[in-house]
Amino acid sequence: MNDGNTPQSYGIVEHKHRYSAWAASRAASTKTCRFDVCTGKRIIETIGLPALLADPELLPNERDIDAVHRQWCANAIKSATEHGLCGFGHGVAAKLINVYLKGAFVCGGYEDHENVRMLHPPIDSLLLDELYTRNVGGLRTTWATARKLRWSKLDAEQYQAVIRGIRLAMDGKPLWQVEAHWRGYQ
Template sequence: MIEASDLDEVIGPEHIGQDVDAWQMSFMKKIEAEAARLNIADFSFGRAQKLVNIYLKTVLVCGGHHQDPRVALLHPPLDFELFKGLRRFLSKNRATLREARLAFIAAQRSNPRWTTFSEADYLAHIKAIKLLMAGKPLYQVEEHWDL
């Protein structure tokens, strides 16, 4: 599916599209469509985001390009452990991070399970993460993983 989406052609930050969000989402949509074409059961948009975001994290963030401003805008892989950590962190910091906390609560109420995310569910969680990170690299949200 990575090859079918052309994600495998991304090997450096110079391949990141000008509109990073739309560029990243285009891979997710291609992978979701390929899974449907292959009749893969229960392959949600949430599973597509995980595949795309882990690939991009591995190649670009862990691949030594983490200081590139385009890489800083990449969405992190979303999963249960991150959500668990975010719930705890946002609850502790409810006074100072009110907007991010409310956005995260709304996203979780809509759908807390990344494995069943629709595109709208995914975007609601990314919105909350962007509010929380306030201009910092989005991949740094993983400091809140609860492992």
């Protein structure tokens, strides 16, 4: 039923998109790369992520996720540059993408889907600090290096080293479970 104030085309997919874009934009904006939610949402739309929201089967599989993610990041950086953003590198792009997909799929009830299990989790200083402190996976050197570099400044290779470390530490578990070590909820 339309009350006259709600667009008739507004459904759960659009609702997930708006919420996930808001959360991703707020999480990925840093003091060295500030952007508003509208800009983050436009970047997400430019790289085509909303088209995936209808079904986790549309997500890349385990074999392809890293290459597709790298391309999403490259496209996000290009879009951010076109929007006049400075400091929007691979780390910021990855956080924008990862929080968006986390909100839409991991927290959207698809956490056990094979494609969702391999989605990259959001990387930030709180997670890296805890991984380092707890020596998660026995990979203290990996976490120390990433902490020193700062998540928002990671380039594609440095970011991928963190993801490889998370895969090793999770030992076959869904990658989102590494966030058991994230203390940002506190």
